[in-house]
Amino acid sequence: MTKPSRNLWPASIIGFFVLAIIFLVTFVAWAMRQREGLVSADYYEQEVRYQQQLDSMNRSQSIAAQMVVTFDPMQQVINVALPREQRTGANGVVHLYRPSDARLDREMALAIDENGVQKVDAKTLENGLWKVRVKWNSGGQEYFVDQPVIVTGAPNSDSARG
Secondary structure: OOOOOOOOHHHHHHHHHHHHHHHHHHHHHHHHHOOOOOOOOOHHHHHHOHHHHHHHHHHHOOOOOOOEEEEEOOOOEEEEEOOHHHOOOOEEEEEEEOOOOHHHOEEEEOOOOOOOEEEEEOOOOOOEEEEEEEEEEEOOEEEEEEEEEEEOOOOOHHHHHO
16 A cells, blocks of 8 residues: 655645745834934925925026035035125025935024125034025025035045145
């Protein structure tokens, strides 16, 4: 008498379901540990005000080329220069936006000097891409300009000599 061969189907089906459950549990555990940083914590309120933002941006298009945002690596400052006709009575905010990490964002009041320039200390900023968003009021109109700037470390004085 020959021994009947063993049927592998029940074990295969059970093994498939066990592997599927292990995969799902592993995936859920991985997904729960992922950081879900929003670009902004109050994104809904910002969306509601977006039409005002669009109006400010459209108004600013004609003067955006005159607005200068530069990074000075020697002094480690970001220079924000308003157009000449916008300097008188201008008040607003300068927002340093880090696209890769919202926790590094900074905001400060717009405080231009007599030349229409504000120097923002960049010594404590992480190297890389920053967006300088300047929103200001001048002459009863609101303006908004968003310009990218790349912050780099201070040049080494030894390498500059040799």
